[in-house]
Amino acid sequence: MNKVEFLFHAIDVITHPMQNCIKVKGLEHRFDIPYANDFAEQKMDLIFKKSDNPLPVLINFHGGGFVKGDKKHRHTISDLFADKNWFVINANYRLSPKHVFPALIEDAFLILEKLPDMVAEYNLDISKIVFTGDSAGAYLAAMLVACLTNETLRTALDMPSSEIKPAGLIGFCGPYDLMSAMLKPMPFGLTVAMAESFTGLKVGSDISKLKDDYKYAQYISPVDFVTEKWCPTLIVYAEKDLFCKGLEAQMIDNIKKAGVYCVESHSTKAIDNHCYHFNYSTQASKDALNKAYEFLSYVLESQSTTTNDSI
Numbered sequence: 128m129n130k131v132e133f134l135f136h137a138i139d140v141i142t143h144p145m146q147n148c149i150k151v152k153g154l155e156h157r158f159d160i161p162y163a164n165d166f167a168e169q170k171m172d173l174i175f176k177k178s179d180n181p182l183p184v185l186i187n188f189h190g191g192g193f194v195k196g197d198k199k200h201r202h203t204i205s206d207l208f209a210d211k212n213w214f215v216i217n218a219n220y221r222l223s224p225k226h227v228f229p230a231l232i233e234d235a236f237l238i239l240e241k242l243p244d245m246v247a248e249y250n251l252d253i254s255k256i257v258f259t260g261d262s263a264g265a266y267l268a269a270m271l272v273a274c275l276t277n278e279t280l281r282t283a284l285d286m287p288s289s290e291i292k293p294a295g296l297i298g299f300c301g302p303y304d305l306m307s308a309m310l311k312p313m314p315f316g317l318t319v320a321m322a323e324s325f326t327g328l329k330v331g332s333d334i335s336k337l338k339d340d341y342k343y344a345q346y347i348s349p350v351d352f353v354t355e356k357w358c359p360t361l362i363v364y365a366e367k368d369l370f371c372k373g374l375e376a377q378m379i380d381n382i383k384k385a386g387v388y389c390v391e392s393h394s395t396k397a398i399d400n401h402c403y404h405f406n407y408s409t410q411a412s413k414d415a416l417n418k419a420y421e422f423l424s425y426v427l428e429s430q431s432t433t434t435n436d437s438i
Contacts, residue, residue, distance in 0.1 A: 190262030265301025
């Protein structure tokens, strides 16, 4: 276990009780459903309320610095979204350093491939799909949107074509400019350890090698692939984020410049830091989650309007 794996493992252990302190009644749960059979990580939990109407879909990806994390640490956040009448897929995916980029993107596409087969069994409306996640999971959600809306990126990463069109993206404290994040110095060589784990490239003390020597260097930052085909987006961030400070600004700017609906919610206090929305008792968390619920309502309303206008 390298230093960055140790750090994020410790974070998972310490924060698990806080992140799963709320229990929501009246939900159906299906745990550890395989979406592929090649690797142990390729499993998902399904959380939903039974409904006579087709349910919109929300796919959640956990954080953990790309090296740790598990869907079991995201039970409460999944339940909260399911309680708002979304069919929630809380997904695991392959982690570094055992599996390097773009393995996590491949897993996200495998989940999408399963969706048409789930429509009848779970009464789903897969024309209304929102991707979300925290930290590394927010990055994965954004990369999935980027691949689905930008053919150049999808082709460069050799991802399959998909009929799925994202209806929305909610990113909680994500490193959308991942190259800048990896080049940013951090104590104890943490960014070097994370970069080497994520890419599989040994850079030693010269982290700048990433730009010149890594074959996917120009394809790892979703901020670089925003077009007018991007989907409505909510960006939640912490002004004083220890890990992702400032990495949201260009993402928000690029989405707005593309003419796509984009809103934000942020914390200002140092105590409300990276992924502060998991500290559910705080006002900052409540504000962020309320913004997320409002955004999900907007997505449904805008999708309904688009459908009606096309009839």
